Amino acid sequence: MIEHITHYYNSVPFKSLSALSKSEALKKMEELCDDTPFFERFKEPHQYWESRLEAETWLREKFIEKGGTPQAGYPFYSVLGTSDWIENYSLSAGLEVNKIQIPLSIFHEGDISFTLPDSMVSFWIGRDKPKEYYHPAYHGKVFTRSEVKRMVTADLLHALESMHPQGTIPYVEAQIWNHKIAENYYLNGSARR
Template identity: 55%
Template structure:
């Protein structure tokens, strides 16, 4: 049973940050620094469009999660991965500084975390456009609770390991977790800075 979330970040930078917490000006500056031709950086080629799509996807997830009983404590989530993702490790833009923080699902409640497959922006897009070569109606355009996603994983495994998936190579094939209660993350941040 998969019982943890993973946060991927560049070592030496502050974890559990989100572009959505910043002003458009601040976010655009950071996206300019991150923009390159890797699967991570290419999404920032058009920062205005990216932030518009990102905020739209976050609002969509938030509303769907609330409709299922979710209780978001923040206007935006901290995105993480259910279990682990080889794709994230393999495509890290700076392998020498690649960092991971694993957090047990047990520190969150059913009301704190929502899930999409793949990430929320792609799921929303596929759910709307229904591209023939990629669209999977049982997953795309849907928001899942922790109990719902764990039932899927229990029967099918994780997407990168056991699903017959069809995604463009630059699209991450993991299940994204959206953490809407940031408080449990603070203890992990403190441990990181205290060297524990």
């Protein structure tokens, strides 16, 4: 089992569009928008913003139903283990990407949730159930730390790419709902050893 998550970031870790007002978020998306797989999602900033808020509301509610105790209104996003796709694409595109690896063991069960893949994609597939991608065991579901530890295998990780639409990044997303744990881990230097 993978025992850590990785938070990828450009210049400053643990930042989220969700922490901004709508006008600030729209402005930021306009600044970031380009044709890369990372930022092409911002080409329709109003639509992205509404979809993001809808997915985050769903994510938080489903996590609470499973006993999660989110300390924040929105999560910090990470991936379970690492993402070869993110790292390889960043290198090939000449993008600066930094990462912080955080052990799962520092989180309580109620601090962190997971989706397969990205939560917005899982929410959409779970809602619309497109025949070619919908897997009822994974899509439209939010998983706890103990569930993901039991469920994620090497075979499932290898199958992720074929389970999702072209253009979606194949990983298990981790959502950190207790920001202080992640920030303290980074500030105390544990992430930079």
